[in-house]
Amino acid sequence: MTKAIQVQKLQKSYKQLQVLNDVNFEVENGSIFALLGSNGAGKTTIVKILTTLLKQDGGTATVNGFDIASKPEKVRQSISLTGQFAAVDEILTGRENIIMIAKLRHLSNPRQIADDLLKRFGLTDAADRRVSTYSGGMHRRLDIAMSLVGTPQLIFLDEPTTGLDPEARLEVWKIIKELADSGTTVLLTTQYLEEAEQLADQIAILHEGKIIANGTLAELKQQFPPAKLEYIEKQPTLEEIFLAIIGKKEDH
Amino acid sequence: METAKKHFFSDMGVMLERSMRHIFRSMDTIITVTIMPIGFMLLFVYVFGGAIQTGTDNYVNYLLPGILLIAIASGISYTAYRLFMDMQRGIFERFHSMPIARSTVLWGHVLSSLVSNAISVVVIIAVALIMGFRSPAGILSWLAVAGILALFTLALSWVAVIAGLSAKTVDGAGAFSYPIIFLPFISSAFVPTESMPSGVRAFAENQPVTSIVEAIRALLSGQPVGNDIWIALAWCIGIMVVAYFFAMRAYKKRV
Numbered sequence: 001m002t003k004a005i006q007v008q009k010l011q012k013s014y015k016q017l018q019v020l021n022d023v024n025f026e027v028e029n030g031s032i033f034a035l036l037g038s039n040g041a042g043k044t045t046i047v048k049i050l051t052t053l054l055k056q057d058g059g060t061a062t063v064n065g066f067d068i069a070s071k072p073e074k075v076r077q078s079i080s081l082t083g084q085f086a087a088v089d090e091i092l093t094g095r096e097n098i099i100m101i102a103k104l105r106h107l108s109n110p111r112q113i114a115d116d117l118l119k120r121f122g123l124t125d126a127a128d129r130r131v132s133t134y135s136g137g138m139h140r141r142l143d144i145a146m147s148l149v150g151t152p153q154l155i156f157l158d159e160p161t162t163g164l165d166p167e168a169r170l171e172v173w174k175i176i177k178e179l180a181d182s183g184t185t186v187l188l189t190t191q192y193l194e195e196a197e198q199l200a201d202q203i204a205i206l207h208e209g210k211i212i213a214n215g216t217l218a219e220l221k222q223q224f225p226p227a228k229l230e231y232i233e234k235q236p237t238l239e240e241i242f243l244a245i246i247g248k249k250e251d252h
Numbered sequence: 253m254e255t256a257k258k259h260f261f262s263d264m265g266v267m268l269e270r271s272m273r274h275i276f277r278s279m280d281t282i283i284t285v286t287i288m289p290i291g292f293m294l295l296f297v298y299v300f301g302g303a304i305q306t307g308t309d310n311y312v313n314y315l316l317p318g319i320l321l322i323a324i325a326s327g328i329s330y331t332a333y334r335l336f337m338d339m340q341r342g343i344f345e346r347f348h349s350m351p352i353a354r355s356t357v358l359w360g361h362v363l364s365s366l367v368s369n370a371i372s373v374v375v376i377i378a379v380a381l382i383m384g385f386r387s388p389a390g391i392l393s394w395l396a397v398a399g400i401l402a403l404f405t406l407a408l409s410w411v412a413v414i415a416g417l418s419a420k421t422v423d424g425a426g427a428f429s430y431p432i433i434f435l436p437f438i439s440s441a442f443v444p445t446e447s448m449p450s451g452v453r454a455f456a457e458n459q460p461v462t463s464i465v466e467a468i469r470a471l472l473s474g475q476p477v478g479n480d481i482w483i484a485l486a487w488c489i490g491i492m493v494v495a496y497f498f499a500m501r502a503y504k505k506r507v
Contacts, residue, residue: 081346105350
């Protein structure tokens, strides 16, 4: 098996509205693949189809070698989804959330798994507090931690940093890079160009239900007008100022 | 599908555990569900009771079955509410993208509804005892009462699942229970149906609550139950089967 995801001629409409129109792409094992597009481009629809939450109208797709239409159960066993809205239980504690997922994956040592993941994501101190008391960044960290239970080969992250403050966003970026380093394939969707640029091995630009460009950052740069040489004064961005003031080093 | 089927009961156990935590961490919901029926009980016994002719000397005994049904009818609105909130949040999508038996998500809510309503029922019976409720019923009769109430709860919980799955707003998810809470008032729960005008009386005598109330009342007072218990069971099971069918259909449409 060489490809983590293979998508061919994927079609999806909601009533009259065509959301996906002949989408084709492939994701290499162990890579980070970014699906870049504005709101309403169809990113979430693709994620929902590939994670078996939604059925396609036409075309085929395989995930980890399993056809999503005929082997949804196998697909679900080998993936994890971190949806656009934090998929955590607010009323449970962080520890209970992870234990719940470990039990649903029928793993033998849920408590140990929870301890390890909480530690890895810096949530040990907050482990026994209800999630409703967590900050946005902690929510996201727990969310991703829950997706790592059972070490799935492929993780879907639907807009993982939307709504996060700059610090939390950097944290999430770091986590995603570590995931890819450990061999997990990551498909993420984003509307932030910078995010795709920072993280992705391969970037596909989705526009009005079609992939209009697909390649590595270097390849995409080649397809478009050559770089012009311009002299501009480098002003610090507001993000750099913000992070400098609050004493965090930008370490990406 | 094999793995999902194999783990059905273990998955259901996890979902039930989750739902029960939700309930015990919002005790206010159980208190709310218990206080309104207790209020009705106090009102009817100590305010209206003196003017109501039921042919019994102990109005609490007469009233209790209807009060229990009101408690259950208001309790299940929280089942609809919790299910609705689950669907609004990402946790539902996470469950569905995992290799679990999907219907356990609903079963968790339905079974926890059974447990939380059982708690309310016990509390209300305790209050009724303080107010003078007495029953000569033996253990078998009490078990029969528990069985009828459990079936009634299950049937209404599946109705609540339909409401929770198809509601557009939180308020809508809870509002379906109002007519059900009202049904006991147009039954023999508070006054004998003989005192009602003929049209209302025909409705009252043929709607599910009357047969359920009559069956429970007969069991608790040690009277012969006659046909009421079979009619009551038929209603409960009938509602449950139909509601389960439509709940599953609504669920398949959502996922």
